Amino acid sequence: MAKAESQPRLQRKLLAWLLVPLAVLLVLDTAVAYWNSLRFANLAYDRALHEIGREIALHVKLEGTQPRLELSEAAANILLLDPEDQLFYRVTAENGASLGGDADLPAPRNGKPAAPDFYGAAVRGEPVRMMVAWMPVGPDAGPPQVLVQVAETLHKRERLTWEMVANVVLPQLLLMVMATAVVWIGVSRGLEPLKRLRRAVSDRSHLDLSPIDTHDVPGEVRPLVDEVNELMARLGRTFDFQNRFVADAAHQLKTPVSGLKAQIELALRENDLQRVRHSLAQLYISADRLSRLVRQLLSLARNEPGALDSMQLQPLDLNAHALEVSMDWVPQAIKRSIDLGFEGAEHPLTINADRDRLRELINNLIDNAIRYTHPGGRVTVQASRTGDGQCRLAISDDGPRIPVAERARIFERFHRLLGTQEDGSGLGLAIVSEIATLHGARITLEEDVDGVGNTFSVFFPLRADERPV
Ligand SMILES: Nc1ncnc2c1ncn2[C@@H]1O[C@H](COP(=O)(O)OP(=O)(O)OP(=O)(O)O)[C@@H](O)[C@H]1O
Ligand SMILES: [Mg+2]
Structure with missing residues (x-):
């Protein structure tokens, strides 16, 4: 099959285009x-x-x-x-x-x-x-x-x-044979750079994503090679990103796993049942943290930019959905003595969203707000229409403000603020950002007007039938 495809089809086509009309003539x-x-x-x-x-x-x-x-x-x-x-x-x-x-x-x-x-x-x-x-x-x-x-x-x-016919036709036949030979040789030579290009691509290692040399590529195929080079550059960036992510993930998993091992060794040396119980309780907490980290890593992989195909978009009322998710956090908020409030819009805010992913987005933002706000603080979830065909979901707290220099970086994977005492692996906001992108939404971290706390806003496009005319 490969042999048939390697036939110079262009050459045969050109010859056919030349010879068939000539033969008819x-x-x-x-x-x-x-x-x-x-x-x-x-x-x-x-x-x-x-x-x-x-x-x-x-x-x-x-x-x-x-x-x-x-x-x-x-x-x-x-x-x-x-x-x-x-x-x-x-x-x-x-x-x-x-x-x-x-x-x-x-x-x-x-x-x-x-x-x-x-x-x-x-x-x-x-x-x-x-x-x-x-x-x-x-x-x-x-x-x-x-x-x-x-x-x-x-x-x-x-x-x-x-004799007279031969005198007229023979020179023409000769001309036709010569034209065929000239076209055959000319096209062969013309296609030589393409054949070299094909060899250059087929000889290369699958790990080599360096750009293809374009210096003797014919002008007609130059845009194609440029596009391929561009694609390879993008692939290279994706591979680098994936490699770094796998290395980071392995590094992040190594610490809790070593911790677990150390705790198990400690528990094994204990004879006192009470202490063994205590070690087991610690182990449980560590295992829980580890399982959360694994879940987050999976979630990151699931929400990669290429995941659009697996999205189950459906019309959804952001107002009702945000209220429902917020309600789940009430026990946690009470535990931390935080005043969790909800300010919804008067009318439903219908957007196209994947229910589970939207829940994950809201969960991560409320989790952060409750986690990083001092006990006795206030967290407010707001859903509103913005008037330009969008709606806004805002989660604000009155905890310590994130420094301006850190505002962009906190959305990066594994990035956490120095001195944060709370548990966490720095993946929550990266997941939020990926989910927002999958929904065509934009996320911002705003300066609070009163100079206290942080407000994370996600702007979703409203469904076409919801927009004002
Ligand atoms: N509402 C907030 N108030 C103050 N700091 C915040 C807030 N939200 C996020 N941050 C800071 O941004 C960092 C990154 O947040 P992110 O949610 O990505 O990770 P995390 O909360 O540390 O870990 P996890 O993966 O468990 O969510 C946090 O470590 C925290 O320092
Ligand atoms: Mg978080």
């Missing part, structure tokens, strides 16, 4: 040349046929008023001698009586031709050219006249015709 040209040549050959030989007819007529004598043909067989043979063709003749009187000649000659197609008549006929099954003419008897042009028929087979006419 050649056939037409041959036909035209044939008819023209035949006309000229007939013109030339018809004249000779007419001359022979006149010679024969000279041998007709008058016996009183009756014409009589005085042509000996020897004289007739000399007159009708031809190296290539066989000739026939017949002379007929005005009253229809045959005066001599070949009885097999067919009767003239027109018994009274005004001028010499030339046409194709057949004698004993062989095609002939026939001349029929009224000719005077003796030197005077007046009556009586005799009807002279001379016929000749077609061999020399055909030979002359084909």
Whole structure:
């Protein structure tokens, strides 16, 4: 299969485009040349046929008023001698009586031709050219006249015709063969850079994503190679990103796993049941943290930019959904003595969203707000319409403000603020950001007007039927 694909199809196509019209032209040209040549050959030989007819007529004598043909067989043979063709003749009187000649000659197609008549006929099954003419008897042009028929087979006419055709067609055929050779060689040479390009790509290692050398690439395929190079650069960036992510993830997993091992070793050395229980409780907390980290890593992988296909978008009321998720956090908020409030919009805010992913986005933002706000603080979830075809989900707290320099970086994977005491691996906001992107939403961290706390806002496009007209 690979062999068939490696055939230079372009080359064959170009040749076909050149040769097929040329061949058609050649056939037409041959036909035209044939008819023209035949006309000229007939013109030339018809004249000779007419001359022979006149010679024969000279041998007709008058016996009183009756014409009589005085042509000996020897004289007739000399007159009708031809190296290539066989000739026939017949002379007929005005009253229809045959005066001599070949009885097999067919009767003239027109018994009274005004001028010499030339046409194709057949004698004993062989095609002939026939001349029929009224000719005077003796030197005077007046009556009586005799009807002279001379016929000749077609061999020399055909030979002359084909010689003339060959003279016209052969140079053209030669030209066609030369054109084919020139095009074949030219296209082969023209395609050589493409073949080199193909070899350069097929010889390369699957890990080599460096750009393809474009210096002798033909201009027509240059944009294609540029696009491929661009794609390779993007792939290279994705691979780098993935590699760094895998290394980071492994690093992040290593610490809790080592912690777990150390705790297990410690517990194994304990004899006191009470202490073993305590170690087990610690182990449980560590295992829980580890499982959360694994869940977050999976979530990151699930929400990669290419995950659009796995999204289950459906019309969803952001207002109701945000309220429902917020309610789940009430026990946690109470535990941390945080005043969790909800300020919804008056009307539903219908957006196209993946229910589970949207829940994860809101969960991460509320989790952060509750986690990083001091006990007794206040966290507010707001849903509102912005008036420009969008709606806004805002989660604000009155905890310590995130420094301006850190505002962009906190959305990066594994990035946490220095000195943060709370548990966490720095993945929550990266997941939020990926989910927002998948929904075509934009996320901002705003400066709070009163200078206290942080407000994370996510702007979702409203469904078309929700937008003001
Ligand atoms: N509402 C907030 N108030 C103050 N700091 C915050 C707030 N939200 C996030 N941060 C800071 O941004 C950092 C990154 O947050 P992110 O949610 O990405 O990770 P995390 O909370 O540390 O870990 P996890 O992966 O468990 O969510 C946090 O470590 C914290 O320092
Ligand atoms: Mg978090």
